[in-house]
Amino acid sequence: MNRALTRILFAIAGLYDSLLGAAFLFFSDSLFDALKVTPPNHPGYIRFPALMLIIFAALFFQIAADPVRNRGLIWYGVALKASYSGVVFWYHTHGGVPYFWVTFAWFDLAFLILFLMALRKPKSA
Numbered sequence: 001m002n003r004a005l006t007r008i009l010f011a012i013a014g015l016y017d018s019l020l021g022a023a024f025l026f027f028s029d030s031l032f033d034a035l036k037v038t039p040p041n042h043p044g045y046i047r048f049p050a051l052m053l054i055i056f057a058a059l060f061f062q063i064a065a066d067p068v069r070n071r072g073l074i075w076y077g078v079a080l081k082a083s084y085s086g087v088v089f090w091y092h093t094h095g096g097v098p099y100f101w102v103t104f105a106w107f108d109l110a111f112l113i114l115f116l117m118a119l120r121k122p123k124s125a
Contacts, residue, residue, distance in 0.1 A: 006067040006118045013077065013111055014060035020104070021053030037098045056080055067118070074119055081112035 001009070023031060028046045032039040040046060060077060063070045088105035091097040 001114075001118045001120065003067055007064045009114055009118060010060045010064035010067065010077075013115075014057045014064060016057075016107070016111075017053045017060060018057035021050045021057060024050035025054070035098075035100050037100050071119070074115055078112060078115045078119075081108040081115060085109040085112060 024046050028039065028043065028050070031037075056077065059073055063073050063077070067074075085105040085108040088097055088101050089109075092102050092105070
C-alpha cells in the first residue's frame with residue numbers, strides 16, 4: 001500500500017475509533033437502550049474501553065501524519081483489531097454475543113487486513 005493510501009486508511013481508522021469511543025463514553029446508556037442490549041453491571045466496563053478507543057484513535061492519527069516514520073506503531077493497531085475481532089468472533093461461535101458487538105468485529109477485521117496490507121512495502125512509491 002502506498003503512503004497516500006496508508007495516510008487515508010489511518011485517518012479513517014482514527015476517525016472511526018474516536019467517534020465510536022466518544023459515543024460509548026458519552027451516550028452508552030442511550031445506545032444500549034436503543035439497541036435493546038443489556039448493559040454491563042457497571043459503567044466502568046464501557047467507559048474504560050471507550051477511552052482506550054480514543055487513545056488508539058490518537059495513535060492512528062499519528063500514523064496517518066507520517067506512516068513511514070511511525071510504521072512500527074501499526075503493529076499496535078493490528079493487535080487491537082485482532083484482539084477485539086478475535087474475542088467477539090470466538091464468543092459469537094461459542095455461546096453467543098449480542099450481534100451489536102459482532103458488527104464492530106467485522107469492521108475491525110477489515111481494518112486488521114488493511115493494516116497488514118499497509119505494513120507491506122510498496123512495490124513503487
